[in-house]
Amino acid sequence: RLVLGIETSCDDTGAAVLDEKGAILGESLHSQKEVHLRTGGIIPTVAQQLHSENIERVVQEALERSGVDPSQLSAVATTVKPGLALSLSIGLKFSQRFVRQHNKPFIPIHHMEAHALTARMLHPIAFPFLVLLISGGHSLLAVARGVDDFLLLGYSLDESPGDILDKVARRLSLTKHPQCSTLSGGQAIELLAKSGDRMRFRFTTPMGQTHDCCFSFAGLRNQVTMMIKKKEAEEGIEQGTLLSCVNDIAAATQHTVATHLAKRTHRAILFCQANGLLPASSPTLVLSGGVASNQYIRKALTVITETTGLHLLCPPAKFCTDNGVMIAWNGVERLREGKGILPPNVDVFYEPKAPLGVDMTAEVKAAGIRLPS
Ligand code: ATP
Ligand code: FE
Numbered sequence: 386r387l388v389l390g391i392e393t394s395c396d397d398t399g400a401a402v403l404d405e406k407g408a409i410l411g412e413s414l415h416s417q418k419e420v421h422l423r424t425g426g427i428i429p430t431v432a433q434q435l436h437s438e439n440i441e442r443v444v445q446e447a448l449e450r451s452g453v454d455p456s457q458l459s460a461v462a463t464t465v466k467p468g469l470a471l472s473l474s475i476g477l478k479f480s481q482r483f484v485r486q487h488n489k490p491f492i493p494i495h496h497m498e499a500h501a502l503t504a505r506m507l508h509p510i511a512f513p514f515l516v517l518l519i520s521g522g523h524s525l526l527a528v529a530r531g532v533d534d535f536l537l538l539g540y541s542l543d544e545s546p547g548d549i550l551d552k553v554a555r556r557l558s559l560t561k562h563p564q565c566s567t568l569s570g571g572q573a574i575e576l577l578a579k580s581g582d583r584m585r586f587r588f589t590t591p592m593g594q595t596h597d598c599c600f601s602f603a604g605l606r607n608q609v610t611m612m613i614k615k616k617e618a619e620e621g622i623e624q625g626t627l628l629s630c631v632n633d634i635a636a637a638t639q640h641t642v643a644t645h646l647a648k649r650t651h652r653a654i655l656f657c658q659a660n661g662l663l664p665a666s667s668p669t670l671v672l673s674g675g676v677a678s679n680q681y682i683r684k685a686l687t688v689i690t691e692t693t694g695l696h697l698l699c700p701p702a703k704f705c706t707d708n709g710v711m712i713a714w715n716g717v718e719r720l721r722e723g724k725g726i727l728p729p730n731v732d733v734f735y736e737p738k739a740p741l742g743v744d745m746t747a748e749v750k751a752a753g754i755r756l757p758s
Contacts, residue, residue: 386459387451388720390713391444393436393476394468394496395522396427399709400444402451402458403717407506411451414708415439418569425555433471440479447709455487460726462492462716464499466739468522473735484729491727492716496707497741499715501529503704504671506714510698513664515657517650517686520674520706521547521571524600524646526653527741528662529671532718533725535742536662538653538749539598546642547676549602550574553609553638558625574635575679581636586612588641590648597750598653600645609638643685648756650686654693655754669696678702 387410392399401412417435421427448455463480465473484491501516513530524546526539544552547570554560554570565573588608591601612634616627627634650670657663670690676682677699690697704711719725727733 386717386720387453387457388713388716389444389447389458389461390494390709390711390716391440391461391463391476391480392496392707392709392712393440393472394464395472395707396421396432397707398436398439398443399707399712400447401709401713402447402453403710403713405717405721407714407717409710410453411447411449412708412710413443413446413450415443422560422569426551427469429469429471432469433475436472436475440475443709444479444483455483455489458487458489460490460492460716460720462494462712462719464496464712465493465733466495466736468496468735468737470735470737473737477733477735481733488729491729491731491733492719492725493727493733494712494715495739495741497523497525498533498535499711500673501527501535501671502532502715502718503673503711504698504700505718506710507700507704508698510669510671511664513662514669514671515653515663515695516671516673517646518674519546519646519672519676519682521545521551523674525741526598526649528657532722536745537740537742538656538745539600539649540740540746541600541602543601543603544606546600546602546646547571547674549606550638550642550676552606553634556610556613556625557627557631557634559631562631569675571676571679574639575681577632578636578639578681581632581634583633583636583640585630585633586637588637590641590644592645595750596652596753596755597746598649598656599746600649602642602645605638605641605645609634639679639681643682646682647685647689651689651693651756652749652754654689654695655756656749656752658693659752659754667696668694669698672697672699673705675706677705
């Protein structure tokens with residue numbers, strides 16, 4: 386059984402063909418990251434234009450590399466939620482035309498479900514497991530109980546961790562920094578933080594008084610921006626030209642993001658343990674999303690998983706960011722269980738906003754779990 390996966394939810398046009406064991410027979414990915422780095426953020430109409438220019442070629446390439454003819458496919462899986470409306474619409478429109486033309490079943494995919502399940506393509510992880518997804522568009526904690534069965538323990542009330550790292554990097558004009566010109570905001574912050582003093586500036590860890598597993602990053606971004614402004618004023622320099630303490634600001638920002646993520650994850654683990662939501666033997670935390678490639682953040686999470694007896698699993702960076710492979714894999718998992726498979730002629734609509742699974746955030750909050758200090 387062969388599945389073609391198609392991803393266009395944000396700024397990557399991706400396609401891949403997988404067999405039922407998860408072997409990648411062929412894949413292709415067109416990233417728009419460089420374009421968006423130049424414009425200082427994703428402009429949805431530009432993203433849409435680039436998806437529509439590239440989708441045909443990307444899908445063709447994935448098929449050609451796999452040596453698979455469309456007639457041999459068992460199904461086509463495509464991201465239909467959540468994401469940028471204009472971006473989602475391109476992948477969905479293409480896929481609906483494709484499945485009708487080749488008379489193939491269609492499997493609509495939830496982008497975050499796909500991120501969560503990718504680890505199972507690489508490792509034999511049984512359900513249930515805990516997952517922390519941290520990327521440019523999302524941050525969430527969930528228990529994966531089955532292919533389409535998730536308990537949502539926490540999500541961001543405002544921005545995502547990748548988003549604030551990108552915004553701080555932009556505010557510091559890090560793309561003009563000689564070492565950082567081609568790096569994403571998060572990568573630039575990680576690099577500069579290595580030679581920074583994280584104790585020189587102290588930012589408050591968000592939501593210290595809220596005993597749940599939700600995230601908030603907007604307030605932290607505000608704290609960091611104020612600090613940058615203050616330093617610029619002290620030195621009497623123009624906005625975005627600070628050089629003297631950029632590394633220290635990067636280090637303190639990264640440290641606060643890591644601490645916030647680690648604390649919420651710690652509480653989620655304690656909640657799961659108190660409610661028997663994870664298996665007694667070898668419970669696992671899967672960490673994924675673009676921000677998961679940050680070594681400092683990984684280390685902070687390792688400390689938490691070690692103290693709580695969980696096994697931390699993080700797919701290689703290539704599988705943590707958006708691609709067609711994870712969508713195809715989600716299709717394979719759904720096909721195996723016969724879940725959410727539609728005939729080619731059914732009209733499917735995209736959903737820019739779509740929470741993952743059953744919302745348990747109120748229960749988590751009500752439990753009011755205090756962390757050991
Ligand atoms: P989503 O996956 O939510 O649709 P996205 O496409 O923006 O959104 P990813 O491609 O998974 O997300 O990740 C990109 C984000 O990861 C960017 O915000 C980037 O700054 C961040 N990032 C990449 N590398 C690192 C790193 N080493 N440390 C911290 N953040 C990083
Ligand atoms: Fe993603």
